[in-house]
Amino acid sequence: MDNYLDKKLLEKVISRFLSKEERLLYGKVINMENVISERALTPEHFVDLLRAETPHKQVAVEFNLSLPELLEVLKEIEEKIENRIEKVNTETRWIDCTNAVSDAFETNENRKYFYTEGL
Secondary structure, eight states, X not given: OOHXXXXXXXXXXXXXXXXXXXXXXXXXXXXXXXXXXHHOSSHHHHHHHHHHHOHHHHHHHHTTOOHXXXXXXXXXXXXXXXXXXXXXXXXXXXXXXXXXXXXXXXXXXXXXXXXXEOO
C-alpha cells in the first residue's frame, strides 16, 4: 500500500478500535513527537530534543501516570493498532478499477480507483 492509504488506514483504526482515552493519549504523544521532529535536523537531534524536552513525562503527568506506566500503555496501544492493521491487510482485497472507471467517467489521470472487499 502507498503512504496515503497507510495513513488513511491508520486514521480509521485509531478512530474505530481505540477507546476515547487511548485516542487522546496516543494522539497527544504523536502530536508532541511530530512537533519535535519538525524542528529536528537529524535523527540524532530528534533523540536529543526528546531527552531535553521530555514530552513523554509531560503527557504522563497530564494523564496521572508514571513514565513507565505511560510507556507500557503506549506499547499496548501500538500493538493493538499494528494487530488491527495486519488483520485488515490480510483480510482485505484491493481491486484496481482505475481502467474501468476511466473508461466510463472523466477522471483525474493522477488518481487511482480501488474497490475493496473485507474492510
